[in-house]
Amino acid sequence: MKFLLLRLSVLAATVSCHAGYSSAQSTSSAIAMNQIGFYTSGTKTAIIQSAQIEKFYVTSPDRKDTLFSGTTGPVRVSALSGRKTCKADFSGLQQKGRFVLCTSGSGISRPFVIGDSIHSTLALAALKGFYFQRMSVSLPERYAGPWHRPAGHPDHIIYVHPSAASTERPTGTVISSPGGWYDAGDYNKYIVNSGITTATLLSLYEDYPGQLTYCKINIPESGNSLPDLLNEICWNLRWMLTMQDPHDGGVYHKCTTAEFEGFIRPELAVDRRYVVQKSTAAALNFAAVTAQAARVFATLPGDLAGLADSCREASARAWAWAVAHPDIIYDQTKLNVAFDPDINTGASPLTVQSWSDVQTMAYFSLFRHHERLTPAVAAAIPGLQQRFMGFADSIAIASVTTAYVTPMETDIRNFVWGSNAVCANQGILLLYAFRLSGDKKYRDLALANLDYILGRNATGYSYVTGFGTRTPMHPHHRLSETDNIKEPVPGLLAGGPNPGHQDKCPGYPNNYPDESYLDDVCSYASNEIAINWNAPLVYLAFALEFLFSEH
Ligand code: 9MR
Numbered sequence: 001m002k003f004l005l006l007r008l009s010v011l012a013a014t015v016s017c018h019a020g021y022s023s024a025q026s027t028s029s030a031i032a033m034n035q036i037g038f039y040t041s042g043t044k045t046a047i048i049q050s051a052q053i054e055k056f057y058v059t060s061p062d063r064k065d066t067l068f069s070g071t072t073g074p075v076r077v078s079a080l081s082g083r084k085t086c087k088a089d090f091s092g093l094q095q096k097g098r099f100v101l102c103t104s105g106s107g108i109s110r111p112f113v114i115g116d117s118i119h120s121t122l123a124l125a126a127l128k129g130f131y132f133q134r135m136s137v138s139l140p141e142r143y144a145g146p147w148h149r150p151a152g153h154p155d156h157i158i159y160v161h162p163s164a165a166s167t168e169r170p171t172g173t174v175i176s177s178p179g180g181w182y183d184a185g186d187y188n189k190y191i192v193n194s195g196i197t198t199a200t201l202l203s204l205y206e207d208y209p210g211q212l213t214y215c216k217i218n219i220p221e222s223g224n225s226l227p228d229l230l231n232e233i234c235w236n237l238r239w240m241l242t243m244q245d246p247h248d249g250g251v252y253h254k255c256t257t258a259e260f261e262g263f264i265r266p267e268l269a270v271d272r273r274y275v276v277q278k279s280t281a282a283a284l285n286f287a288a289v290t291a292q293a294a295r296v297f298a299t300l301p302g303d304l305a306g307l308a309d310s311c312r313e314a315s316a317r318a319w320a321w322a323v324a325h326p327d328i329i330y331d332q333t334k335l336n337v338a339f340d341p342d343i344n345t346g347a348s349p350l351t352v353q354s355w356s357d358v359q360t361m362a363y364f365s366l367f368r369h370h371e372r373l374t375p376a377v378a379a380a381i382p383g384l385q386q387r388f389m390g391f392a393d394s395i396a397i398a399s400v401t402t403a404y405v406t407p408m409e410t411d412i413r414n415f416v417w418g419s420n421a422v423c424a425n426q427g428i429l430l431l432y433a434f435r436l437s438g439d440k441k442y443r444d445l446a447l448a449n450l451d452y453i454l455g456r457n458a459t460g461y462s463y464v465t466g467f468g469t470r471t472p473m474h475p476h477h478r479l480s481e482t483d484n485i486k487e488p489v490p491g492l493l494a495g496g497p498n499p500g501h502q503d504k505c506p507g508y509p510n511n512y513p514d515e516s517y518l519d520d521v522c523s524y525a526s527n528e529i530a531i532n533w534n535a536p537l538v539y540l541a542f543a544l545e546f547l548f549s550e551h
Contacts (some may be wrong), residue, residue, distance in 0.1 A: 010051070012085070012357030012433070014487055015378055018083050022249040027106055027107065027108055027109060027110045028106055028107025028109060029185060029460055030048060030049040030050060030106040030107060030325070031046055031047075031048055031049075031101060031103065031106060031108075031109040032047045032404065032455055032456050032457060032458070032460050033045070033046035033047070033101070033109060033112065033456050034074070034110070034112075034450070034451040034454040034455050034456055034462075035110070035454055035455040035462040035467075035468035035469045035470070036113075036118060036119060036122060036454050036455075036462070036467060036468060037112050037113035037115060037285070038112065038113070038114045038307065039114075039115075039116065039118055039447075039548040040094050040095075040096055040114055040115060040116060040184045041094060041548065042091070042444070042447060042485070042548055043082040043089075043091045043444050043448070044088075044089070044090045044091045044093065044114070045087060045088070045089055045090075045091070045405060045448070045449060045451065045456065046088045046089075046090070046101050046109065046239045046285060046456070047085050047086070047087055047088070047403070047404045047405065047456055048072060048085060048086050048103055049084070049106070050072075050075070050076065050082065050083055050084065050085065050103075050105060050106050051065045051075060051084040052086075053058065053071060053072050053073075053075060053086055054071070054072050054075065054086060054103045054104045054105050054106060054107065055069070055070070055071050055072075055103070055104040055254070056069070056070055056071070056072060056088045056090075056092050056101055056102065056104070056456060057069045057101070057102045058093055058099050058100070058101055058102075059100055059102055060071055060097075060099065060100075061098055061099065061100050061111045062335065063100065063102065063108075067093055067095060067099065068090050068092060068093040069090075070089065070090060072086035072087055072088050073086055073087040073089070074086065076401065076402070076403050077356070077403070077411075078402070078403035078409075078458070078514070079402070079403075079412075080403070080412060080415070080458070080513045080514045081403075081408060081458065081510075081511055081512035081513075081514060081515060083401075083458070083512075084387065085402065085403045085404065087279060087405055088101065088103070090396055093114065094114075095114060096114055096115045096116070097113070097114060097115075098111050098112070099111065099112060099113075099114065100112070103477050106426045110469050113202075116548075117545060117549065118204035118545075118548075118551065119371040119450065119541045119544060119545050120545050121467075122454075122464065122467050122491075122541050123215075123538065123541035123542045124215060124217050125189070125464075125466065125467065125490050125491030126464065126491045126492075126493070126534055126538045126541055127135040127215075127217050127229060127232065127491075127492070127535070127538050127542075128217040128218070128219070128233075128490075128491050128536045129489070129491035129525075129529075129534050129538075130162070130181055130201075130232045130236075130531065130534065130538075131144070131217065131219045131232060132147060132479065132489045132491075132492075133180075133181035133182045133479075133531060134179075134180075134181060134182075134189075134235060134551050135152065135153050135155065135179060135180055135181060135182050135189070135239075135266075136151060136152070136153055136154050136155055136178040136179050136180075137151050137179075138150050138151040140497065142218075143218055143220060146410055146485050146487075147479075147485060147489050148304040149266065149479070149483065150266075150267045151266075151267060152187075152265070152266025152267040152268075152269060153182075153187060153266060153269065153273070154178055154238075155176070155177050155178040155179070155255065155273060155458050156176045156237075157174050157176070157273075158174065158175050158176065158177045158255060158273050158274065158275055159172055159173070159174060159273070159274050159275075160172065160173040160174075160175065160258040160274070160275055161183075161274040161275060161276045161277070164245065164252055164274075164276050164277050164278060166245065166248065166250075167247075167423075168245075168247040168248075169245060171459060175242070176222060176242065177189075177239065177242040177243060177255050177274065177275065178238050178239065178242070179235060179236070179238055179239040179242075179254075179391050180194065180235070180238075180239025180240065181194070181197075181235070181236050181239075181531050182266075182479070182531075183530060183532075184477075184528050184529060184530035184531065184533075185475065185477040185478055185524060185529060185530070186260050186261070186264065186477040186478065187257070187260075187261050187266060187269055187478060188254060188255065188256040188257065188260075189239065189254060189255040189256070189472060190253070190254040190255075190256075191240065191243055191251055191252070191253055191254060191282040191285055191286055192253075192281055192282060192355050193355050193531060193532045194236060194239075194240055194289075194531065194532075195240075195282075195286060195288065195289045195355075195358075196353070196354070196355050196358055196361070196532050196535070197236070197287035197531040197534075197535040198233055198236055198240065198287070198289050198293070198359075199288065199358070199361060200235060200291055200428070200532075200535035200536055200538075200539050201229060201232070201233050201535050201538060201539070202233060202289070202292050202293060203292075203298055203361070203364060203365075203368075203539065203542065204229065204538065204539045204542055205229055205230060205233075205296060206292075206295075206296060206368060207368065207543065208542065208543065209393060209544050210292060211542075212227045212229050213227050214227070215228060215542075216228050216412055217232075218267075219232065221234075221549065222508050224539065225258070225301060226300070226302075226304070227298075230296070230297075230300070232339060233293070234304075234307065236292075236511060237289075237293055237307070237311070237521065238307075240286060240289065240290070241290070241310060241311070241314055243255065243275065243282075243286070244314055244317065245278065248321055249283075249314075249317030249318050249320055250278035250283060250318070250321045251278055251279075251282040251283045251285075251318050251321070252275035252276060252278055252282065253276055253277050253278065253279045253281070254275070254276055254282075255273060255274070255275050256273065256274060256440055257272065257273055257274075258272070258274070259270040259271070260270070261478075263478050263481050263482055263521075264478070264482060265482045266478070266479065266482075269478075277529065278321070278325075279328050279330040280322050280325055280326060280327075281328075283318045283321050283322040283325070284319070284322045285321060285358065286314070286315075286318045286359070287315045287318040287319040288315075288316065288362070290312070290314045290315035291311070291312070291315040292365070293307075294308045294309075294311035294312035294313040294315060296308075297311065298312075302372065304330050310501040313375075313392055315491050319355040339434045340477070350363075350387060350388060351427045352414075352420075352425050352429055353425050353428075353429070354421070354422065354425065355367075355512070355532050360429065361537045363384060363388060363427075364432055365382065365437070366381060367381070367384075367385065367432060367436060379488045380526050385436055388432070388433070388436070389433060389436065389437060390509070392429065392430060392432075392433035392442060394431065395407045395410055395426065395429075395445070396430075396441060396442065396445055398401070398411075399445055399448070404452060404456050404457055404458065406423075406445075406448045406449055406451065406452040406456065406457075407423075407426050407427070407430060407445050407446075407448060407449055408422070408423040408426060408449050408452045408457075409452075409514065412513055414426070415497055415498060415499055415513035415514060415516070416498060416527050417495060417502065417526075418495045418496070418498075418530065418532075418533050419495065419496040419497050419498055420453055420463050420493050420494060420495060420533060420537075421493070421495070421496075421530070421532065421533035421536055421537075422492070423449045423453055423496070424449065424450075424453065424533070424536035424537045424539070424540045425453055425536045427445075427447075427449035427450060427536070427540040428446070428451055428536055428539050428540055428543070429444040430442045430443070430446040430449070431443065431446045431540070431543050431547075434446070434547075436512075437514075438548075443544075443547055446540065446543075446544065447544055447548075450540055450541065450544060451508045451541070452469055453454065453493070453537065454467065455468055455469075455470070455516065457497075458497070458512070458514040458515050459514070460513055461494075461517065461519070462538065463493055463496055464487070464491065464492065464493055464494075465480075465487075465488045465489065465490050465491065465492045465494070465529070465539050466487060466490030466491060467490070467491070472488065472494045472519050472527060473486075473488065473519060474488070474519050474520050474521045474527065475494055475519075475521070475527050475528065475529050476503075476521050476522070476523060476524040476527050476528040476529075477489065477492065477494065477528065477529050480492075481521055492529040492534060493529060493530075493533045493537045494517075494519075494526070494527050494528070494529060495524075495525065495526050495527060495528050495529070495530065495533060496517060496526060497513060497514050497515060497516045497526060498516055498517075498525050498526045499511050499512065499516040500516075500525055501516060501525060501526075502524075502525040503522060503523050503524045503525040503526075505520055505522040505523045505525075507519055507520060508523075508526075
């Protein structure tokens with residue numbers, strides 16, 4: 001597989017792979033498509049923002065050779081905005097090369113590529129995005145290129161906040177909690193965001209261990225015995241372990257300043273930092289991630305056996321703490337233990353996984369390890385799978401009639417703060433449906449959501465910094481905003497359209513759910529970046545690369 005030979009050895013590779021396309025003709029903003037390209041054997045869809053059926057042609061960039069022609073499907077009306085679109089499907093073109101799409105009434109697209117390993121550079125850059133978020137260390141130029149920077153936030157002096165005080169660690173006790181990743185555009189660290197992020201990346205390794213072995217992203221650990229994905233995971237996991245109180249096993253919810261720090265360089269941002277309240281959510285989140293990490297690292301050679309042991313022990317202690325303190329969060333399972341009869345109707349509908357609801361990730365884990373389950377738990381799996389496939393099917397059926405023909409558009413509630421992560425997580429969910437059923441329909445729908453993220457959407461943005469022809473240039477990201485470099489740190493996923501407009505920034509185009517995006521640094525509700533949004537992008541891009549390189 002070509003992909004396995006790829007190395008992200010120079011930073012230039014992260015940002016220049018798709019740059020350099022030029023066209024003498026002006027290009028149309030009415031044609032929305034994945035701005036990176038298409039797999040030779042994959043579905044190929046462009047959406048034309050047009051109120052009428054059009055003819056279309058796929059030609060060489062100089063328009064001398066026509067390789068494919070067709071007529072769009074019928075006009076669709078977006079349930080989200082009322083706008084009209086039609087779909088140009090050129091999946092039948094299975095020739096590698098650079099092309100443009102010419103339409104009878106809506107102009108010409110930018111050049112695009114059909115080929116193999118189309119998303120490999122993107123996948124590697126999205127993973128490298130985590131290196132750029134590393135806290136407490138300097139990022140030397142040889143790894144970070146133009147985005148090199150001194151260390152910030154050493155986090156060796158962290159105060160126990162009154163909300164987290166205990167007998168052994170009273171208010172004001174100083175603890176050390178260095179490392180980990182900056183959560184997002186801000187400079188804090190949150191266990192539940194970190195947890196789903198780390199679990200998603202660990203799941204990628206668990207699902208595709210062989211394929212990831214040789215993927216390198218030019219970080220200080222590259223070249224050791226571990227895949228770089230695991231090297232990056234270790235970086236954060238070691239921080240997570242510091243968030244557990246060794247005296248009782250409880251886990252602090254976050255490591256944070258009292259107020260958000262300003263837009264100042266990380267090494268100059270020196271506000272006092274605290275660990276705050278231990279919570280049941282943090283303890284359970286931590287217990288799940290450290291258990292998963294223990295399982296993964298126990299199978300690996302070298303000095304990771306020690307980390308695996310630490311994780312296993314930390315997991316058991318966090319779990320025990322949560323069992324002893326179950327009432328800090330609402331928990332319906334607990335209600336069923338306390339009262340009879342149990343209520344099992346509609347209490348836990350399946351959802352797309354997110355930082356605030358990780359139940360579906362537990363199902364993924366059970367599906368992945370079904371052969372290791374006790375007979376009692378294994379007996380529940382067929383029913384669980386049936387419900388899960390029903391959920392995936394409902395998404396698949398609703399996708400067909402959407403304006404951009406993506407699963408993302410099937411539910412207006414997907415357009416929340418961090419909507420692009422909903423999109424990527426939904427893609428992951430559909431890939432599990434593919435794994436369970438073998439039906440390629442689900443794989444192709446997952447690809448449609450990656451197409452959405454990379455340009456096949458109502459705004460025409462490819463939402464990953466540095467990847468595409470129209471990308472976020474002003475993310476709400478302190479590291480990018482304070483470094484005096486025009487291009488933002490590459491490989492980072494912007495939050496995406498969010499009609500909530502909680503930032504109250506002037507300049508949102510309108511209130512439509514799928515158009516409420518603003519490429520402005522003030523727009524933290526639509527244009528921030530976050531580790532728990534990048535992780536599902538990393539999973540989706542790598543997994544699709546692996547799946548499409550199998551054929
Ligand atoms: O991703 C979070 C989103 O779902 C919430 O609506 C939002 C407001 O509470 O917070 C988001 O998470 C932010 C975190 O709390 C602080 N760091 C930045 C995160 C992304 O905006």
